[in-house]
Amino acid sequence: xxxxxxxxxxxxxxxxxxxxxxxxxxxxxxxxxxxxxxxxxxxxxxxxxxxxxxxxxxxxxxxxxxxxxxxxxxxxxxxxxxxxxxxxxxxxxxxxxxxxxxxxxxxxxxxxxxxxxxxxxxxxxxxxxxxxxxxxxxxxxxxxxxxxxxxxxxxxxxxxxxxxxxxxxxxxxxxxxxxxxxxxxxxxxxxxxxxxxxxxxxxxxxxxxxxxxxxxxxxxxxxxxxxxxxxxxxxxxxxxxxxxx
Amino acid sequence: xxxxxxxxxxxxxxxxxxxxxxxxxxxxxxxxxxxxxxxxxxxxxxxxxxxxxxxxxxxxxxxxxxxxxxxxxxxxxxxxxxxxxxxxxxxxxxxxxxxxxxxxxxxxxxxxxxxxxxxxxxxxxxxxxxxxxxxxxxxxxxxxxxxxxxxxxxxxxxxxxxxxxxxxxxxxxxxxxxxxxxxxxxxxxxxxxxxxxxxxxxxxxxxxxxxxxxxxxxxxxxxxxxx
Numbered sequence: 001x002x003x004x005x006x007x008x009x010x011x012x013x014x015x016x017x018x019x020x021x022x023x024x025x026x027x028x029x030x031x032x033x034x035x036x037x038x039x040x041x042x043x044x045x046x047x048x049x050x051x052x053x054x055x056x057x058x059x060x061x062x063x064x065x066x067x068x069x070x071x072x073x074x075x076x077x078x079x080x081x082x083x084x085x086x087x088x089x090x091x092x093x094x095x096x097x098x099x100x101x102x103x104x105x106x107x108x109x110x111x112x113x114x115x116x117x118x119x120x121x122x123x124x125x126x127x128x129x130x131x132x133x134x135x136x137x138x139x140x141x142x143x144x145x146x147x148x149x150x151x152x153x154x155x156x157x158x159x160x161x162x163x164x165x166x167x168x169x170x171x172x173x174x175x176x177x178x179x180x181x182x183x184x185x186x187x188x189x190x191x192x193x194x195x196x197x198x199x200x201x202x203x204x205x206x207x208x209x210x211x212x213x214x215x216x217x218x219x220x221x222x223x224x225x226x227x228x229x230x231x232x233x234x235x236x237x238x239x240x241x242x243x244x245x
Numbered sequence: 246x247x248x249x250x251x252x253x254x255x256x257x258x259x260x261x262x263x264x265x266x267x268x269x270x271x272x273x274x275x276x277x278x279x280x281x282x283x284x285x286x287x288x289x290x291x292x293x294x295x296x297x298x299x300x301x302x303x304x305x306x307x308x309x310x311x312x313x314x315x316x317x318x319x320x321x322x323x324x325x326x327x328x329x330x331x332x333x334x335x336x337x338x339x340x341x342x343x344x345x346x347x348x349x350x351x352x353x354x355x356x357x358x359x360x361x362x363x364x365x366x367x368x369x370x371x372x373x374x375x376x377x378x379x380x381x382x383x384x385x386x387x388x389x390x391x392x393x394x395x396x397x398x399x400x401x402x403x404x405x406x407x408x409x410x411x412x413x414x415x416x417x418x419x420x421x422x423x424x425x426x427x428x429x430x431x432x433x434x435x436x437x438x439x440x441x442x443x444x445x446x447x448x449x450x451x452x453x454x455x456x457x458x459x460x461x462x463x464x465x466x467x468x469x470x471x472x
Contacts, residue, residue, distance in 0.1 A: 137419040144415050148406050157469040158402045162416060165398060165462060169420050172451070176423035180430065 011227045012236045018220040029213035036206030044199040053117045060110040062211040063103045070100035075167035078160035090156035095223040101139035127178040138166045254339045258347025266355040273355045280313040284367045295372045302371035303432035315414045317356040318396040346460035349397045357389035380435045384428040387448040394459035395420050401466035
């Protein structure tokens, strides 16, 4: 049996698929958040150096990872939309941007909350903080460009180009800022083993998975709204039960 | 008609844009005056201690150059867009990227180069030493063309949009951060007795990278904006 891989690249079929998938992702995200935060707050031991303050990493680290990862996913969808001229890819890229920006903001905010007791300052001009801030600017620029172009097709293509230029620039920005200054503690999780307690690791990976599922659920919900908005004049939208009532 | 080679096309576009810019000298001068004014405002803001001014001088000059280059970017394609020349340019048999490169080079010569030339005077106001001043100028000479190149992409993307100027800065400024960092780091390296070669090499590398890709990307962006 040949599988038609392109079946769900049409907005009309994807709309229905996304509608079915959202509850699964949302519920599993909520459950994993509950488990991860429980382990993080009640099972994981107190850190011998940072005391209770370290527990913010259960939000901070997943948010930072996802903010960077989502930018790449967004740029990849944007590139797909630009190259193959598919409508759905461009809509996905547009739907990802606000979630990515949200995670970048959460990462900066929780970083500031952690920095005050640890470094004695809300903000330090350290390499990772600065590049995270620049990442937030890149997201904001992408959204600003998209929303200031009225024609959706032109908006998609112009902001796709910006996302691709941005993703080429991200490593350059990252290394330039890194050489500029570094104070942030190095990665604790390395491929050659880690210095973290097992319960801390578990909690972090579970909250990471929860954030991931949350991001998927929210992006799918947003892309459904975008599909409805863009395709509102088509017949299949008019025949949807939720539109008719 | 004689067939135009790429290089003669490039020269033609640069010459045309230079002549147009010289007919409207006020535009060129405004950017320059803006640069001088922003730099002169800093001592008024942070106080006249020479020790501190010498320290912040490279950063101030670089940030002011960055802002001044944003200011003039809006004009890069807008005049040609309004009178329809840009559409004619897109119909020429020569690649659009060459024309875009010519326009960007011309734009740099009227808005970036004057900043580089006036920077020594402003550096002396900030009591910079000859050695650090030389590196600052060299850095600006390598870095301001990159600002024009990256800015060209932004200008092409925001062509004909409402609120284009502010939007342009929002898009382009984050992408220009590496230039700012390497430019000021080169001066800091000299001031602390280290070699600035690595920073200047990186600036040169970014220039080559931008020279290779930016005109092509900007041409693609123009096609998106014009369709």
